[in-house]
């Protein structure tokens with residue numbers, strides 16, 4: 456029988472990737488895109504971990520069910536770590552991927568090849584009734600290109616050059632991206648540690 460997992464995200468790109476990654480494990484993925492009644496959780500944390508925990512616990516409390524959240528973003532060395540936890544809204548509250556890319560490219564115009572290093576971070580948090588919230592992180596190293604390449608993925612993928620593959624993230628097939636991505640490695644870590652989800656003290 457197929458099982459269900461709830462991912463606390465409203466991001467279409469993440470939702471697609473999670474559906475694909477969970478399919479071989481025999482899980483159907485439900486996201487907040489399927490549950491418009493869930494109230495928005497404000498991302499007031501200053502780290503990916505804090506925001507991931509806020510989203511997982513906020514949604515788990517509303518649903519009284521086990522959920523996984525994903526807080527992720529792009530960290531650019533020459534921009535002192537920006538856009539970081541503000542990646543989704545870097546160019547404005549309306550979360551526009553194209554405007555976000557344009558902003559990063561223009562801020563890096565004068566930054567030479569070797570100094571354009573960057574990485575994607577992803578923190579997955581698992582929360583639910585009676586369990587201690589846990590987080591699992593993943594990182595993917597790369598460099599910021601001077602122009603867009605490729606049509607796959609979402610967010611900053613067209614300007615993120617993946618060292619390991621010598622291609623832009625948006626040039627990778629979805630399964631190739633999941634193999635090396637920040638989200639793929641965080642999920643592998645979560646899978647390996649599922650048995651470490653322990654009951655909260657007060658629920659014992």
Ligand SMILES: O=c1[nH]c(=O)c2ncn([C@@H]3O[C@H](COP(=O)(O)OP(=O)(O)OP(=O)(O)O)[C@@H](O)[C@H]3O)c2[nH]1
Pocket residue numbers: 463464465466469498525526527528529542543544555575608609610611612613615636638
């Ligand atoms: O090129 C990219 N490839 C990726 O694989 C990726 N993962 C994250 N990001 C960027 O980081 C923001 C997350 O911010 P975020 O974690 O707050 O999510 P979000 O607000 O979009 O949705 P939600 O999950 O909070 O509902 C996203 O919008 C993107 O701009 C990525 N960009």
Ligand SMILES: [Mg+2]
Pocket residue numbers: 498543
């Ligand atoms: Mg968000």
